[in-house]
Amino acid sequence: MTPTDLAGASGYTSSYLGDPHAGQLARLRTLESAFDPLSQSVFEQLALPARPAILDLGAGAGSLAAWLVKRYPDARVTATDIDTRLLMDLPGIHVVTHNAVTDDFPAGSFDVVHARALLCHLPEREDIVTRAITWVRPGGWLVIEDVSLQPSLSTANPLLRKVAQAGVTLLEQSMGSDMRWADTLPRQLRERGLLNSAHRTLEGRIGDGSAADTFWAATTAQAAPALLKRKLLTQQDLDAMADLRADPGFTETALTLVSAWGQVPALDRKHAAPKEIHHEP
Numbered sequence: 035m036t037p038t039d040l041a042g043a044s045g046y047t048s049s050y051l052g053d054p055h056a057g058q059l060a061r062l063r064t065l066e067s068a069f070d071p072l073s074q075s076v077f078e079q080l081a082l083p084a085r086p087a088i089l090d091l092g093a094g095a096g097s098l099a100a101w102l103v104k105r106y107p108d109a110r111v112t113a114t115d116i117d118t119r120l121l122m123d124l125p126g127i128h129v130v131t132h133n134a135v136t137d138d139f140p141a142g143s144f145d146v147v148h149a150r151a152l153l154c155h156l157p158e159r160e161d162i163v164t165r166a167i168t169w170v171r172p173g174g175w176l177v178i179e180d181v182s183l184q185p186s187l188s189t190a191n192p193l194l195r196k197v198a199q200a201g202v203t204l205l206e207q208s209m210g211s212d213m214r215w216a217d218t219l220p221r222q223l224r225e226r227g228l229l230n231s232a233h234r235t236l237e238g239r240i241g242d243g244s245a246a247d248t249f250w251a252a253t254t255a256q257a258a259p260a261l262l263k264r265k266l267l268t269q270q271d272l273d274a275m276a277d278l279r280a281d282p283g284f285t286e287t288a289l290t291l292v293s294a295w296g297q298v299p300a301l302d303r304k305h306a307a308p309k310e311i312h313h314e315p
């Protein structure tokens with residue numbers, strides 16, 4: 035593994051999303067509140083060994099890593115990010131500065147490799163999935179969770195559609211994000227030969243005061259200056275969207291969190307083909 039300096043590490047750090055200004059931690063907290071319940075429910079149903087080694091890749095502000103340490107007190111939990119500043123105060127977690135695009139881990143290092151809301155933002159996403167599989171021990175699990183904005187791109191509401199399209203364009207142009215890629219996750223894991231693959235989704239609504247609504251509003255607010263600067267939206271659009279969201283009669287599905295997981299097969303060395311693995315529950 036070659037830890038990479040923060041400077042020039044990826045488009046994410048220099049984009050509006052990764053801009054380490056004061057609002058970033060607050061925005062990540064809204065993301066965690068919206069998505070932690072699904073992520074935790076996925077971990078709860080994985081068969082893990084007594085002392086699992088767990089990697090949270092691109093761990094952000096670390097709420098999931100902190101939960102993992104409490105949930106599995108005998109686990110070794112590693113949390114990585116290109117910017118580890120928000121992870122430094124978390125007790126019991128092994129924090130590593132690591133660029134998922136360029137840095138590796140030795141083969142078979144972990145019982146679980148997890149990444150949430152990371153790969154949709156990295157153009158090298160499919161290569162990272164392939165490399166992350168090699169970091170998992172045979173019988174261990176790869177868990178990938180990402181956000182799809184497809185619901186708001188295909189909504190009948192023209193204003194929400196316009197705001198979503200502007201956000202997707204900004205993300206594509208500024209860092210090569212693909213905000214529909216999450217929908218392909220179940221297929222991606224199946225096609226890579228992972229066993230027992232499955233997925234769950236969480237529907238994120240806006241206009242209902244939910245955790246997803248708060249996350250959506252915080253992200254839109256953080257993106258606003260860049261959206262205006264690139265003329266993707268006008269201030270009138272943003273004001274109209276704020277009014278719509280505040281309208282008691284309005285609520286709409288804006289995003290989906292797709293959580294997909296699968297088990298890394300053991301290699302039958304004679305035939306170099308994947309072998310079915312059975313875990314004791």
Ligand SMILES: C[S@@+](CC[C@H](N)C(=O)[O-])C[C@H]1O[C@@H](n2cnc3c(N)ncnc32)[C@H](O)[C@@H]1O
Nearest residue numbers: 044046092093094115116132133134135150151
């Ligand atoms: C949207 S946040 C998600 C954080 C966390 N996974 C969560 O779901 O709460 C994306 C995180 O990925 C990190 N990141 C961006 N590019 C990265 C890269 N190339 N390697 C590792 N982490 C990266 C960012 O610094 C940020 O903390």
